[in-house]
Amino acid sequence: MKIQDTTGGIKFTGDYIDEEVEYFQENNRGIKFTDTPIKFTRKQTPIFSGVLNYFPDAIREVAQCSFVGNEQHNPNTPLHWDRGKSGDELDALARHLLEAGTIDSDGIRHSAKVAWRALANLQKEIENSNE
Secondary structure, eight states: OEEEOTTSSEEEOSOHHHHHHHHHHHTTOOOOOOOOSSOOOGGGOOHIIIIITTOHHHHHHHHHHHHHHHHHHSTTSOSOOOTTSOOOHHHHHHHHHTTTTSBOTTSOBHHHHHHHHHHHHHHHHHHHHTO
8 A cells, every 4th residue: 555645755554565466466467587598597596585585675665666656657557567658778777876865756766766777777688689
């Protein structure tokens, strides 16, 4: 659940991540990985122990960034990445990097937006490498 705070930003209450997981499970939506030219075994791709466990707070901030961005650009729709909007990942990343360490007007850290844009750029780079 989200509520508006006194600064105009979004404050999260409850466990909204569980709500999103339920939505994906109910709608039969899973994660689809893009093949990459470098092959790693399952054990060489430690998603939980090598990423989520290292950066739990940062990952939560990026997830909140996704949620707030979806509410801003696609209100009242299920959480999704609308690739038709703002595809200038590296320019946007640089703009937010200039304000790293501060909070944006929507209540999200600029550093979380840097991380989101870096992930978006990496995802597109991986996808494009397979074309």
